Amino acid sequence: METMQLAIQGDCRMKQVRVRFAPSPTGALHIGGARTALFNWLYARRNGGSLILRLEDTDNQRSTQESAHGILEGLRWLGIDWDEGPDRGGPFGPYRQSQRLDIYQLYLQALLDAGAAYYCFCSPQDLAEEKARALKAGGDYKYSGRCRCLGKEVALQRVRDGYPAVIRLRAPASGVTLVNDLIRGAVEFDNSLMDDFIIAKSDGWPTYNFAVVIDDHTMDISHVIRAEEHLSNTPRQVLIYQALNWELPQFAHVSMILAPDRSKLSKRHGATSVQEFRDLGYLPQALLNYLALLGWSSGTDQELWDMKDVIPLFSLDQVSRSAAVYDLDKLTWINGHYISRAEPGMLLEEMLRSERVQAWLSDFTMDYLLAVVELIKGRAKLIPDLIDAAAYFFEPVSGYDAKGVKKHFAREDCAELLQAGLEVLSADQDFTLQSLEAALRDKAALMNVKAADLIHPLRLALTGRTNSPGIFEVAVLLGREKCLERIKQALEWIEANRIINAANTYSQLQ
Protein backbone atom coordinates (compact mmCIF):
# COMPACT_ATOMS: atom_id res chain seq x y z
CA MET A 1 0.00 0.00 0.00
CA GLU A 2 2.69 2.42 0.97
CA THR A 3 4.82 1.51 -1.97
CA MET A 4 1.83 2.06 -4.21
CA GLN A 5 1.39 5.49 -2.73
CA LEU A 6 5.02 6.29 -3.33
CA ALA A 7 4.85 5.10 -6.88
CA ILE A 8 1.93 7.38 -7.62
CA GLN A 9 3.67 10.30 -6.04
CA GLY A 10 6.67 9.45 -8.10
CA ASP A 11 4.51 9.69 -11.20
CA CYS A 12 3.29 13.11 -10.20
CA ARG A 13 6.82 14.32 -9.89
CA MET A 14 7.58 12.88 -13.27
CA LYS A 15 9.69 14.91 -15.59
CA GLN A 16 8.14 17.72 -17.53
CA VAL A 17 7.16 16.65 -21.01
CA ARG A 18 9.43 18.36 -23.50
CA VAL A 19 9.19 17.29 -27.11
CA ARG A 20 10.79 18.73 -30.18
CA PHE A 21 10.33 19.06 -33.89
CA ALA A 22 13.73 19.21 -35.51
CA PRO A 23 13.61 19.69 -39.26
CA SER A 24 16.65 20.23 -41.37
CA PRO A 25 16.18 23.37 -43.44
CA THR A 26 17.04 21.73 -46.72
CA GLY A 27 13.66 21.92 -48.39
CA ALA A 28 10.01 22.59 -47.92
CA LEU A 29 7.90 21.38 -45.01
CA HIS A 30 6.57 18.06 -46.26
CA ILE A 31 3.28 16.62 -45.14
CA GLY A 32 5.25 13.89 -43.42
CA GLY A 33 7.18 16.48 -41.48
CA ALA A 34 4.02 18.41 -40.82
CA ARG A 35 2.41 15.34 -39.35
CA THR A 36 5.43 14.66 -37.16
CA ALA A 37 5.24 18.25 -35.97
CA LEU A 38 1.52 17.84 -35.36
CA PHE A 39 1.96 14.68 -33.31
CA ASN A 40 4.66 16.35 -31.23
CA TRP A 41 2.44 19.37 -30.75
CA LEU A 42 -0.53 17.26 -29.76
CA TYR A 43 1.58 15.29 -27.34
CA ALA A 44 2.98 18.44 -25.75
CA ARG A 45 -0.42 20.08 -25.46
CA ARG A 46 -2.03 16.92 -24.16
CA ASN A 47 0.53 16.57 -21.40
CA GLY A 48 0.98 20.18 -20.48
CA GLY A 49 4.49 20.06 -21.88
CA SER A 50 6.54 22.17 -24.25
CA LEU A 51 7.22 21.90 -27.93
CA ILE A 52 10.70 22.93 -28.93
CA LEU A 53 11.57 23.84 -32.48
CA ARG A 54 15.15 23.15 -33.45
CA LEU A 55 16.80 23.67 -36.80
CA GLU A 56 19.19 20.90 -37.72
CA ASP A 57 21.32 22.82 -40.13
CA THR A 58 24.61 21.01 -39.86
CA ASP A 59 24.56 20.27 -43.56
CA ASN A 60 26.40 23.31 -44.82
CA GLN A 61 25.80 22.46 -48.43
CA ARG A 62 22.07 22.07 -48.39
CA SER A 63 20.76 24.18 -45.56
CA THR A 64 19.25 27.49 -46.60
CA GLN A 65 17.73 30.46 -44.92
CA GLU A 66 14.72 30.39 -47.26
CA SER A 67 13.99 26.82 -46.41
CA ALA A 68 14.13 27.54 -42.69
CA HIS A 69 11.79 30.45 -43.19
CA GLY A 70 9.42 28.36 -45.28
CA ILE A 71 9.22 25.65 -42.65
CA LEU A 72 8.41 28.13 -39.90
CA GLU A 73 5.81 29.76 -42.11
CA GLY A 74 4.25 26.42 -42.90
CA LEU A 75 3.94 25.54 -39.23
CA ARG A 76 2.46 28.93 -38.41
CA TRP A 77 -0.05 28.66 -41.20
CA LEU A 78 -1.13 25.30 -39.86
CA GLY A 79 -1.50 26.78 -36.41
CA ILE A 80 1.17 24.63 -34.82
CA ASP A 81 2.86 26.84 -32.27
CA TRP A 82 6.01 26.15 -30.32
CA ASP A 83 7.30 27.28 -26.97
CA GLU A 84 10.98 27.58 -27.69
CA GLY A 85 12.70 28.00 -31.00
CA PRO A 86 15.14 29.92 -33.15
CA ASP A 87 12.70 32.78 -33.66
CA ARG A 88 11.65 33.23 -30.07
CA GLY A 89 14.52 31.89 -28.03
CA GLY A 90 14.17 30.07 -24.75
CA PRO A 91 16.25 28.87 -21.82
CA PHE A 92 17.90 26.04 -23.74
CA GLY A 93 19.08 27.97 -26.79
CA PRO A 94 20.48 28.53 -29.22
CA TYR A 95 18.01 26.55 -31.31
CA ARG A 96 19.93 26.16 -34.52
CA GLN A 97 22.65 23.58 -34.52
CA SER A 98 25.00 25.79 -36.48
CA GLN A 99 25.13 28.00 -33.40
CA ARG A 100 25.82 25.20 -30.98
CA LEU A 101 29.19 24.16 -32.31
CA ASP A 102 30.99 24.95 -29.06
CA ILE A 103 28.59 22.71 -27.18
CA TYR A 104 29.31 19.77 -29.46
CA GLN A 105 33.00 20.52 -29.16
CA LEU A 106 32.77 20.19 -25.41
CA TYR A 107 31.30 16.70 -25.51
CA LEU A 108 33.45 15.61 -28.39
CA GLN A 109 36.46 16.44 -26.28
CA ALA A 110 35.01 14.62 -23.30
CA LEU A 111 34.53 11.51 -25.39
CA LEU A 112 38.03 11.83 -26.80
CA ASP A 113 39.51 12.26 -23.33
CA ALA A 114 37.66 9.26 -22.04
CA GLY A 115 38.87 7.19 -24.95
CA ALA A 116 35.29 6.54 -26.03
CA ALA A 117 36.00 8.25 -29.32
CA TYR A 118 39.06 8.58 -31.49
CA TYR A 119 40.48 10.48 -34.43
CA CYS A 120 40.39 8.79 -37.80
CA PHE A 121 42.61 9.89 -40.66
CA CYS A 122 41.30 7.60 -43.35
CA SER A 123 40.47 9.66 -46.41
CA PRO A 124 37.14 9.36 -48.16
CA GLN A 125 39.00 7.66 -51.00
CA ASP A 126 40.56 5.09 -48.67
CA LEU A 127 37.14 4.38 -47.27
CA ALA A 128 35.56 4.12 -50.68
CA GLU A 129 38.17 1.57 -51.72
CA GLU A 130 37.74 -0.36 -48.52
CA LYS A 131 34.03 -0.42 -49.13
CA ALA A 132 34.34 -1.44 -52.77
CA ARG A 133 36.62 -4.29 -51.81
CA ALA A 134 34.27 -5.51 -49.13
CA LEU A 135 31.30 -5.40 -51.42
CA LYS A 136 33.19 -7.20 -54.17
CA ALA A 137 34.08 -9.93 -51.74
CA GLY A 138 30.38 -10.27 -51.16
CA GLY A 139 30.54 -9.13 -47.57
CA ASP A 140 28.86 -6.27 -45.81
CA TYR A 141 30.83 -3.12 -45.43
CA LYS A 142 31.82 -1.99 -42.00
CA TYR A 143 34.59 0.44 -41.23
CA SER A 144 37.67 -1.62 -40.48
CA GLY A 145 38.65 0.37 -37.45
CA ARG A 146 42.06 1.01 -38.89
CA CYS A 147 42.61 4.16 -36.84
CA ARG A 148 41.11 2.69 -33.72
CA CYS A 149 44.40 1.70 -32.22
CA LEU A 150 46.41 4.77 -33.08
CA GLY A 151 48.03 6.07 -29.94
CA LYS A 152 46.46 9.16 -28.46
CA GLU A 153 49.65 11.16 -28.68
CA VAL A 154 50.32 10.09 -32.23
CA ALA A 155 46.83 11.01 -33.28
CA LEU A 156 46.98 14.35 -31.55
CA GLN A 157 50.27 15.17 -33.20
CA ARG A 158 48.84 14.40 -36.61
CA VAL A 159 45.88 16.63 -35.91
CA ARG A 160 48.26 19.39 -34.88
CA ASP A 161 50.21 18.79 -38.06
CA GLY A 162 47.06 19.64 -39.96
CA TYR A 163 46.00 16.23 -41.25
CA PRO A 164 42.26 16.16 -41.84
CA ALA A 165 40.57 13.95 -39.31
CA VAL A 166 37.09 12.86 -38.40
CA ILE A 167 36.12 11.61 -34.97
CA ARG A 168 34.59 8.18 -34.58
CA LEU A 169 32.79 6.62 -31.69
CA ARG A 170 34.34 3.46 -30.32
CA ALA A 171 31.39 1.12 -30.72
CA PRO A 172 31.08 -2.16 -28.86
CA ALA A 173 31.84 -5.20 -31.00
CA SER A 174 29.33 -7.45 -29.34
CA GLY A 175 26.18 -7.44 -27.34
CA VAL A 176 22.80 -6.02 -28.09
CA THR A 177 21.50 -2.47 -28.04
CA LEU A 178 17.92 -2.13 -27.05
CA VAL A 179 15.61 0.60 -28.23
CA ASN A 180 12.43 0.82 -26.29
CA ASP A 181 9.97 2.42 -28.63
CA LEU A 182 6.66 3.73 -27.35
CA ILE A 183 4.94 2.83 -30.59
CA ARG A 184 6.78 -0.33 -31.61
CA GLY A 185 7.85 -1.87 -28.36
CA ALA A 186 11.32 -3.23 -27.68
CA VAL A 187 13.54 -3.39 -30.74
CA GLU A 188 16.89 -5.13 -30.58
CA PHE A 189 19.97 -4.36 -32.62
CA ASP A 190 23.03 -6.52 -32.77
CA ASN A 191 26.10 -4.46 -31.90
CA SER A 192 28.37 -6.59 -34.03
CA LEU A 193 26.63 -5.07 -37.04
CA MET A 194 27.57 -1.55 -36.11
CA ASP A 195 30.91 -0.01 -36.88
CA ASP A 196 32.77 2.90 -35.39
CA PHE A 197 30.63 5.55 -36.99
CA ILE A 198 31.61 9.16 -37.48
CA ILE A 199 30.41 11.67 -34.93
CA ALA A 200 32.36 14.70 -36.15
CA LYS A 201 33.21 15.60 -39.71
CA SER A 202 36.68 16.71 -40.75
CA ASP A 203 35.54 20.33 -40.71
CA GLY A 204 34.78 19.93 -37.04
CA TRP A 205 31.02 19.95 -37.42
CA PRO A 206 29.03 17.20 -35.77
CA THR A 207 27.20 14.58 -37.74
CA TYR A 208 23.48 14.20 -37.34
CA ASN A 209 23.61 11.25 -34.98
CA PHE A 210 25.89 13.09 -32.62
CA ALA A 211 24.21 16.48 -32.72
CA VAL A 212 20.73 15.07 -32.03
CA VAL A 213 21.92 13.30 -28.95
CA ILE A 214 23.74 16.29 -27.56
CA ASP A 215 20.84 18.60 -28.29
CA ASP A 216 18.09 16.33 -27.08
CA HIS A 217 19.94 15.83 -23.84
CA THR A 218 21.06 19.39 -23.24
CA MET A 219 17.63 20.68 -24.17
CA ASP A 220 16.16 18.27 -21.66
CA ILE A 221 13.94 16.56 -24.21
CA SER A 222 11.79 13.90 -22.57
CA HIS A 223 10.25 12.26 -25.64
CA VAL A 224 11.74 11.96 -29.08
CA ILE A 225 8.81 11.61 -31.45
CA ARG A 226 10.00 11.41 -35.03
CA ALA A 227 9.63 9.58 -38.33
CA GLU A 228 10.27 5.89 -38.69
CA GLU A 229 13.25 6.45 -40.93
CA HIS A 230 15.16 7.32 -37.80
CA LEU A 231 14.53 4.03 -36.06
CA SER A 232 17.53 2.36 -37.65
CA ASN A 233 19.75 5.19 -36.47
CA THR A 234 18.53 5.06 -32.93
CA PRO A 235 20.90 2.35 -31.67
CA ARG A 236 23.84 4.51 -32.72
CA GLN A 237 22.38 7.35 -30.74
CA VAL A 238 21.80 5.08 -27.79
CA LEU A 239 25.48 4.18 -27.93
CA ILE A 240 26.35 7.85 -27.66
CA TYR A 241 24.04 8.33 -24.70
CA GLN A 242 25.74 5.40 -23.06
CA ALA A 243 29.23 6.69 -23.81
CA LEU A 244 28.28 9.97 -22.16
CA ASN A 245 26.56 8.14 -19.35
CA TRP A 246 23.32 9.97 -19.98
CA GLU A 247 19.79 8.86 -19.35
CA LEU A 248 17.83 7.97 -22.48
CA PRO A 249 14.75 9.91 -23.52
CA GLN A 250 11.63 8.01 -24.53
CA PHE A 251 11.53 7.18 -28.21
CA ALA A 252 8.50 6.99 -30.46
CA HIS A 253 8.86 6.35 -34.17
CA VAL A 254 5.91 7.30 -36.28
CA SER A 255 5.35 5.42 -39.52
CA MET A 256 5.94 7.03 -42.88
CA ILE A 257 3.47 8.62 -45.24
CA LEU A 258 3.67 6.96 -48.65
CA ALA A 259 2.65 8.06 -52.12
CA PRO A 260 -0.33 6.34 -53.77
CA ASP A 261 2.04 3.87 -55.44
CA ARG A 262 3.42 2.96 -52.02
CA SER A 263 6.77 4.51 -52.75
CA LYS A 264 8.40 7.29 -50.83
CA LEU A 265 6.80 10.68 -51.37
CA SER A 266 8.60 12.84 -53.93
CA LYS A 267 8.01 15.66 -56.36
CA ARG A 268 6.74 13.35 -59.04
CA HIS A 269 3.75 12.59 -56.85
CA GLY A 270 2.40 16.10 -57.15
CA ALA A 271 1.88 18.24 -54.10
CA THR A 272 3.87 17.07 -51.10
CA SER A 273 4.64 20.24 -49.18
CA VAL A 274 2.20 22.19 -47.08
CA GLN A 275 2.97 25.25 -49.15
CA GLU A 276 1.80 23.43 -52.27
CA PHE A 277 -1.35 22.28 -50.57
CA ARG A 278 -2.03 25.85 -49.58
CA ASP A 279 -1.53 26.98 -53.15
CA LEU A 280 -3.95 24.32 -54.34
CA GLY A 281 -6.58 25.79 -52.08
CA TYR A 282 -6.60 23.58 -49.02
CA LEU A 283 -7.38 25.06 -45.62
CA PRO A 284 -5.06 24.56 -42.65
CA GLN A 285 -7.84 23.08 -40.54
CA ALA A 286 -8.55 20.52 -43.25
CA LEU A 287 -4.92 19.55 -43.67
CA LEU A 288 -4.49 19.23 -39.92
CA ASN A 289 -7.64 17.16 -39.65
CA TYR A 290 -6.53 14.87 -42.43
CA LEU A 291 -3.01 14.50 -41.07
CA ALA A 292 -4.33 13.68 -37.62
CA LEU A 293 -6.45 10.91 -39.11
CA LEU A 294 -3.49 9.57 -41.03
CA GLY A 295 -1.76 7.49 -38.43
CA TRP A 296 -3.77 8.29 -35.37
CA SER A 297 -7.19 7.03 -34.45
CA SER A 298 -9.55 8.09 -31.73
CA GLY A 299 -11.11 4.65 -31.68
CA THR A 300 -14.44 6.21 -32.56
CA ASP A 301 -15.90 6.68 -36.01
CA GLN A 302 -15.63 10.45 -35.95
CA GLU A 303 -13.85 11.78 -39.01
CA LEU A 304 -14.08 15.51 -38.58
CA TRP A 305 -12.00 16.98 -35.82
CA ASP A 306 -11.09 20.29 -34.44
CA MET A 307 -7.61 20.02 -32.99
CA LYS A 308 -8.81 21.37 -29.67
CA ASP A 309 -10.90 18.23 -29.40
CA VAL A 310 -8.13 15.84 -30.30
CA ILE A 311 -5.68 17.29 -27.77
CA PRO A 312 -7.38 15.71 -24.75
CA LEU A 313 -7.67 12.38 -26.57
CA PHE A 314 -4.26 12.15 -28.15
CA SER A 315 -2.06 9.32 -27.07
CA LEU A 316 0.91 7.57 -28.60
CA ASP A 317 -0.54 4.11 -28.26
CA GLN A 318 -3.30 5.06 -30.65
CA VAL A 319 -0.71 5.83 -33.28
CA SER A 320 -0.51 3.35 -36.11
CA ARG A 321 2.57 1.26 -36.71
CA SER A 322 2.04 0.77 -40.41
CA ALA A 323 2.84 3.18 -43.19
CA ALA A 324 -0.07 5.11 -44.64
CA VAL A 325 -0.77 6.00 -48.23
CA TYR A 326 -2.20 9.47 -48.45
CA ASP A 327 -5.42 9.96 -50.30
CA LEU A 328 -6.10 13.28 -51.94
CA ASP A 329 -9.79 12.47 -52.37
CA LYS A 330 -10.36 12.25 -48.68
CA LEU A 331 -8.35 15.38 -47.95
CA THR A 332 -10.45 17.17 -50.54
CA TRP A 333 -13.65 15.91 -49.01
CA ILE A 334 -12.56 17.17 -45.62
CA ASN A 335 -11.57 20.47 -47.17
CA GLY A 336 -15.01 20.86 -48.71
CA HIS A 337 -16.49 20.35 -45.30
CA TYR A 338 -14.38 23.11 -43.78
CA ILE A 339 -14.95 25.49 -46.66
CA SER A 340 -18.70 25.15 -46.47
CA ARG A 341 -18.60 25.97 -42.77
CA ALA A 342 -15.89 28.59 -42.76
CA GLU A 343 -16.34 32.27 -42.09
CA PRO A 344 -16.55 34.06 -45.44
CA GLY A 345 -13.95 36.50 -44.23
CA MET A 346 -11.44 33.76 -43.69
CA LEU A 347 -12.15 32.26 -47.09
CA LEU A 348 -11.84 35.63 -48.70
CA GLU A 349 -8.44 36.03 -47.13
CA GLU A 350 -7.23 32.92 -48.92
CA MET A 351 -9.00 33.93 -52.12
CA LEU A 352 -7.32 37.30 -52.07
CA ARG A 353 -4.04 35.58 -52.78
CA SER A 354 -5.30 35.48 -56.35
CA GLU A 355 -4.80 38.60 -58.46
CA ARG A 356 -8.09 37.97 -60.15
CA VAL A 357 -9.89 38.31 -56.86
CA GLN A 358 -7.88 41.36 -55.91
CA ALA A 359 -9.14 42.98 -59.09
CA TRP A 360 -12.73 42.34 -58.05
CA LEU A 361 -12.11 44.14 -54.82
CA SER A 362 -11.31 47.35 -56.66
CA ASP A 363 -14.74 47.41 -58.35
CA PHE A 364 -16.96 45.97 -55.64
CA THR A 365 -17.43 46.47 -51.95
CA MET A 366 -16.11 44.11 -49.36
CA ASP A 367 -19.65 43.44 -48.19
CA TYR A 368 -20.68 42.34 -51.64
CA LEU A 369 -17.67 40.05 -51.89
CA LEU A 370 -18.48 38.51 -48.55
CA ALA A 371 -22.11 38.02 -49.52
CA VAL A 372 -21.05 36.21 -52.67
CA VAL A 373 -18.65 33.96 -50.77
CA GLU A 374 -21.34 33.17 -48.23
CA LEU A 375 -23.67 32.16 -51.06
CA ILE A 376 -21.26 29.88 -52.89
CA LYS A 377 -19.12 28.36 -50.17
CA GLY A 378 -21.42 25.39 -49.64
CA ARG A 379 -20.59 23.98 -53.05
CA ALA A 380 -16.81 24.38 -53.14
CA LYS A 381 -14.16 21.85 -52.27
CA LEU A 382 -11.11 24.01 -52.89
CA ILE A 383 -10.39 27.72 -52.83
CA PRO A 384 -10.10 27.88 -56.63
CA ASP A 385 -13.60 26.39 -56.86
CA LEU A 386 -14.73 29.36 -54.87
CA ILE A 387 -13.05 31.78 -57.21
CA ASP A 388 -14.48 30.06 -60.22
CA ALA A 389 -17.96 29.97 -58.77
CA ALA A 390 -17.81 33.64 -57.83
CA ALA A 391 -16.59 34.91 -61.17
CA TYR A 392 -19.90 35.84 -62.81
CA PHE A 393 -20.79 38.05 -59.90
CA PHE A 394 -17.89 40.28 -60.78
CA GLU A 395 -17.20 39.70 -64.43
CA PRO A 396 -19.59 39.86 -67.38
CA VAL A 397 -20.97 36.65 -68.81
CA SER A 398 -18.74 36.09 -71.79
CA GLY A 399 -20.06 32.79 -73.04
CA TYR A 400 -22.54 30.05 -72.38
CA ASP A 401 -21.90 26.50 -71.31
CA ALA A 402 -22.09 24.36 -74.45
CA LYS A 403 -24.20 21.63 -72.95
CA GLY A 404 -26.48 24.23 -71.49
CA VAL A 405 -26.94 25.89 -74.85
CA LYS A 406 -27.88 22.58 -76.39
CA LYS A 407 -30.34 21.86 -73.64
CA HIS A 408 -31.91 25.22 -72.94
CA PHE A 409 -31.09 27.75 -75.62
CA ALA A 410 -31.75 25.44 -78.53
CA ARG A 411 -35.38 24.75 -77.87
CA GLU A 412 -37.92 26.49 -80.05
CA ASP A 413 -39.65 28.46 -77.32
CA CYS A 414 -36.52 29.49 -75.48
CA ALA A 415 -36.73 33.14 -76.43
CA GLU A 416 -40.28 33.13 -75.23
CA LEU A 417 -39.28 31.56 -71.92
CA LEU A 418 -36.49 34.01 -71.39
CA GLN A 419 -38.78 36.84 -72.28
CA ALA A 420 -41.10 35.65 -69.55
CA GLY A 421 -38.22 35.62 -67.12
CA LEU A 422 -37.36 39.12 -68.19
CA GLU A 423 -40.88 40.27 -67.49
CA VAL A 424 -40.95 38.71 -64.07
CA LEU A 425 -37.66 40.22 -63.04
CA SER A 426 -38.52 43.65 -64.30
CA ALA A 427 -42.01 43.71 -62.89
CA ASP A 428 -41.30 42.39 -59.40
CA GLN A 429 -41.29 45.32 -57.02
CA ASP A 430 -39.70 43.71 -53.98
CA PHE A 431 -37.07 41.72 -55.80
CA THR A 432 -36.60 39.33 -52.91
CA LEU A 433 -36.13 35.61 -52.81
CA GLN A 434 -39.74 35.01 -51.93
CA SER A 435 -41.32 37.50 -54.26
CA LEU A 436 -39.25 36.42 -57.24
CA GLU A 437 -39.89 32.77 -56.75
CA ALA A 438 -43.60 33.28 -56.29
CA ALA A 439 -43.84 35.51 -59.32
CA LEU A 440 -41.91 33.15 -61.50
CA ARG A 441 -43.93 30.15 -60.48
CA ASP A 442 -47.13 32.06 -61.17
CA LYS A 443 -45.82 32.99 -64.55
CA ALA A 444 -44.94 29.38 -65.33
CA ALA A 445 -48.38 28.24 -64.33
CA LEU A 446 -49.91 30.91 -66.50
CA MET A 447 -47.84 29.79 -69.46
CA ASN A 448 -48.60 26.20 -68.68
CA VAL A 449 -44.95 25.22 -68.40
CA LYS A 450 -42.93 23.89 -65.50
CA ALA A 451 -41.09 26.36 -63.31
CA ALA A 452 -37.92 24.52 -64.23
CA ASP A 453 -38.49 25.43 -67.87
CA LEU A 454 -38.21 29.05 -66.90
CA ILE A 455 -35.43 28.55 -64.39
CA HIS A 456 -32.92 26.70 -66.53
CA PRO A 457 -32.63 29.21 -69.36
CA LEU A 458 -32.64 31.95 -66.79
CA ARG A 459 -29.71 30.38 -64.99
CA LEU A 460 -27.79 30.04 -68.21
CA ALA A 461 -28.49 33.66 -69.08
CA LEU A 462 -27.53 35.06 -65.70
CA THR A 463 -24.48 32.95 -65.02
CA GLY A 464 -23.45 31.41 -68.33
CA ARG A 465 -23.56 28.08 -66.56
CA THR A 466 -25.82 25.16 -65.94
CA ASN A 467 -25.17 25.04 -62.27
CA SER A 468 -25.10 27.69 -59.62
CA PRO A 469 -26.62 28.43 -56.26
CA GLY A 470 -30.39 28.80 -56.19
CA ILE A 471 -31.25 31.08 -59.08
CA PHE A 472 -33.28 33.48 -57.00
CA GLU A 473 -30.41 33.98 -54.60
CA VAL A 474 -28.21 34.68 -57.57
CA ALA A 475 -30.70 37.14 -59.03
CA VAL A 476 -31.13 39.03 -55.79
CA LEU A 477 -27.44 39.36 -55.25
CA LEU A 478 -26.79 40.35 -58.83
CA GLY A 479 -29.48 43.01 -58.67
CA ARG A 480 -32.26 43.80 -61.06
CA GLU A 481 -30.26 45.92 -63.44
CA LYS A 482 -27.62 43.32 -64.13
CA CYS A 483 -30.17 40.57 -64.41
CA LEU A 484 -32.19 42.36 -67.05
CA GLU A 485 -29.06 43.27 -68.90
CA ARG A 486 -27.90 39.67 -68.98
CA ILE A 487 -31.22 38.31 -70.09
CA LYS A 488 -31.30 40.77 -72.96
CA GLN A 489 -27.76 39.82 -73.82
CA ALA A 490 -28.80 36.17 -73.91
CA LEU A 491 -31.79 36.97 -76.07
CA GLU A 492 -29.55 38.72 -78.54
CA TRP A 493 -27.10 35.88 -78.51
CA ILE A 494 -29.83 33.40 -79.23
CA GLU A 495 -31.16 35.51 -82.05
CA ALA A 496 -27.72 35.80 -83.62
CA ASN A 497 -26.98 32.14 -83.27
CA ARG A 498 -30.32 31.09 -84.57
CA ILE A 499 -29.47 32.74 -87.87
CA ILE A 500 -26.14 31.01 -87.96
CA ASN A 501 -27.74 27.71 -87.10
CA ALA A 502 -30.28 28.19 -89.80
CA ALA A 503 -27.52 28.96 -92.25
CA ASN A 504 -25.69 25.83 -91.22
CA THR A 505 -28.76 23.76 -91.66
CA TYR A 506 -29.28 25.33 -95.05
CA SER A 507 -25.73 24.64 -96.20
CA GLN A 508 -26.01 21.09 -95.00
CA LEU A 509 -29.09 20.66 -97.09
CA GLN A 510 -27.32 21.91 -100.18
Added chain:
RNA sequence: GGCCCCUUGGUCAAGCGGUUAAGACACCGGCCUUUCACGCCGGUAACAGGGGUUCGAGUCCCCUAGGGGUCACCA
Protein backbone atom coordinates in the same frame (compact mmCIF):
# COMPACT_ATOMS: atom_id res chain seq x y z
C1' G B 1 22.63 -7.83 -49.88
C1' G B 2 22.78 -7.38 -44.02
C1' C B 3 19.78 -5.35 -40.24
C1' C B 4 15.09 -3.10 -38.61
C1' C B 5 9.84 -1.99 -39.08
C1' C B 6 5.18 -3.08 -41.27
C1' U B 7 0.90 -6.30 -43.62
C1' U B 8 -7.75 -5.94 -42.25
C1' G B 9 -11.76 -3.68 -48.73
C1' G B 10 -8.74 0.67 -54.09
C1' U B 11 -7.29 4.27 -49.69
C1' C B 12 -7.52 5.69 -44.30
C1' A B 13 -8.95 2.70 -40.41
C1' A B 14 -11.90 0.10 -35.80
C1' G B 15 -10.77 -4.55 -33.69
C1' C B 16 -6.61 -5.71 -28.69
C1' G B 17 -8.90 -14.86 -28.17
C1' G B 18 -15.53 -15.90 -29.17
C1' U B 19 -18.29 -9.76 -33.76
C1' U B 20 -23.38 -11.07 -39.18
C1' A B 21 -15.22 -8.12 -39.32
C1' A B 22 -17.32 -1.15 -37.54
C1' G B 23 -16.93 3.69 -39.77
C1' A B 24 -14.97 7.25 -43.51
C1' C B 25 -13.16 8.59 -48.60
C1' A B 26 -13.71 6.82 -53.56
C1' C B 27 -17.12 3.99 -56.70
C1' C B 28 -22.30 2.28 -58.06
C1' G B 29 -27.69 2.69 -57.28
C1' G B 30 -31.94 5.56 -55.15
C1' C B 31 -34.34 9.75 -52.57
C1' C B 32 -34.53 15.11 -52.05
C1' U B 33 -34.46 19.13 -55.75
C1' U B 34 -34.63 24.80 -59.94
C1' U B 35 -29.20 22.86 -61.72
C1' C B 36 -24.83 21.51 -59.10
C1' A B 37 -23.14 20.52 -54.39
C1' C B 38 -24.87 19.19 -49.61
C1' G B 39 -27.91 15.81 -47.01
C1' C B 40 -30.40 11.08 -46.47
C1' C B 41 -31.09 5.70 -47.76
C1' G B 42 -28.89 1.37 -49.94
C1' G B 43 -24.94 -1.55 -52.53
C1' U B 44 -20.01 -3.68 -54.32
C1' A B 45 -15.47 -4.61 -51.64
C1' A B 46 -10.84 -6.89 -46.73
C1' C B 47 -8.16 -10.15 -42.25
C1' A B 48 -1.06 -11.56 -47.78
C1' G B 49 0.12 -17.16 -47.79
C1' G B 50 1.51 -21.47 -44.90
C1' G B 51 2.32 -23.86 -40.39
C1' G B 52 1.54 -24.08 -35.18
C1' U B 53 -0.76 -22.73 -29.82
C1' U B 54 -5.98 -22.99 -28.29
C1' C B 55 -12.39 -25.78 -27.26
C1' G B 56 -11.99 -21.35 -30.38
C1' A B 57 -7.34 -16.92 -34.02
C1' G B 58 -7.89 -10.93 -37.87
C1' U B 59 -6.23 -10.94 -32.76
C1' C B 60 -0.61 -15.10 -29.75
C1' C B 61 4.12 -17.82 -31.90
C1' C B 62 7.12 -19.43 -36.22
C1' C B 63 8.19 -19.53 -41.47
C1' U B 64 7.48 -17.55 -46.41
C1' A B 65 6.13 -13.62 -49.52
C1' G B 66 5.37 -8.49 -50.35
C1' G B 67 6.07 -3.30 -49.03
C1' G B 68 8.92 0.37 -46.50
C1' G B 69 13.20 2.13 -43.85
C1' U B 70 18.39 2.08 -42.90
C1' C B 71 23.40 0.82 -43.71
C1' A B 72 27.17 8.74 -45.89
C1' C B 73 32.44 13.37 -43.45
C1' C B 74 22.82 13.88 -45.42
C1' A B 75 19.53 14.70 -41.95
